[in-house]
Amino acid sequence: MSGSSSSSSSDKLLLAAIDLIADRGYKCVTTKEIAAAAGLSEMTLFRHFGSKQNLLESAFDRFHYAGEMQKLFTEKLVWELETDLLLISRTYHEIMNRNRKMIQISLRESGSLPGFREKTQKHPRHLREFLTDYFVKMAERGKMVSTNPDLQAVSFMWMNYGAFMNNREGWGEGTFADVALDDFIQESVKLFVGGLTP
Amino acid sequence: MSGSSSSSSSDKLLLAAIDLIADRGYKCVTTKEIAAAAGLSEMTLFRHFGSKQNLLESAFDRFHYAGEMQKLFTEKLVWELETDLLLISRTYHEIMNRNRKMIQISLRESGSLPGFREKTQKHPRHLREFLTDYFVKMAERGKMVSTNPDLQAVSFMWMNYGAFMNNREGWGEGTFADVALDDFIQESVKLFVGGLTP
DNA sequence: ACGAAATGATAGTGAGTACTAACAAACATA
């Protein structure tokens, strides 16, 4: 059977492309390099994907993990601020980390390649709405004070986004991440809990 | 008088280069385009800078605003948490905004061009040390509780960094920035003040 | 073992682009 993506050669190429493009950029990486990194020949690349651009688009469609977030929450929330924020923060970083390379690509290539930015920005948008909603409901239950749930949600998100951005080369070494991820999560959640409950 | 960057032609070229490279990427932008955007000819570009790479490096040296931060603080701090955090946050966004395009470039081009990442990361590193120090001193004065000043400083910084990143196309429209910058600053500072004072 | 599908090796095309060479025009200063 053939099709456009039959064996695992396609996947090898897609993964190699993601790796290389994520840390050197679309224009910098050559098709020959990608093929070599995948252990295949350049011809195979073009036979599978026809063009370099289509290769990247296919990579995005195949390896951009989406969704998941809402379901996890609506099931597991216990309506206790600290516990829930911890869950949300940890889940957020887990998903962002899984999509790390895709995010890097869409960050770098927005402006040169069109329509990539949008795809990675669906997550945050949904999460923001969800969090705002959560804060509103928590306030209704009298479990927190919420003068401005939307800004509070956004603050929490941006803090975690900033944390992710500063450590996307991997937590534990390099840059200025002598901060362990979960230490940060715990302390930052404490901070927000303190700021949201009088 | 000649020198390597005499008249304003050099500056026109540097600014055009920054603009174009910031939103399309180093490899995507051609020297001819840059020259055209500057209203000059391609030859003039090479006469002034010799090579494309040197053009970008010169741009960085000339238009990357650094320093400033520490001085502003050590002079203006009043040792009242909310006031100081507001000053710090506003100053931070002001500087980041002035360096917006440079940051975009160093973000995009780190990995392809070497040594750019580091330059834009000096700011945050200094700021982090400063903030940690500030928290320690505030705790000594009994004006806040500080179980973990470094993580608290980092949380505050990353929140503001995340805010900046999500709105570097300009505050007020687009993306998901229906949030005004100063509204965010005020609310987020309130949150941290609440979390840091029992 | 046989045939079909997938992969490889090699060579090449065509477009784009950083950068150079040589000469002409505009401009300033003295």
Next chain:
DNA sequence: TATGTTTGTTAGTACTCACTATCATTTCGT
């Protein structure tokens, strides 16, 4: 006016790179 400096123009070089064509080779189901 004369001279030097800056810019423009035009043509061209050398190189990279996405992509194609052709033929040989491997892999694999049956």
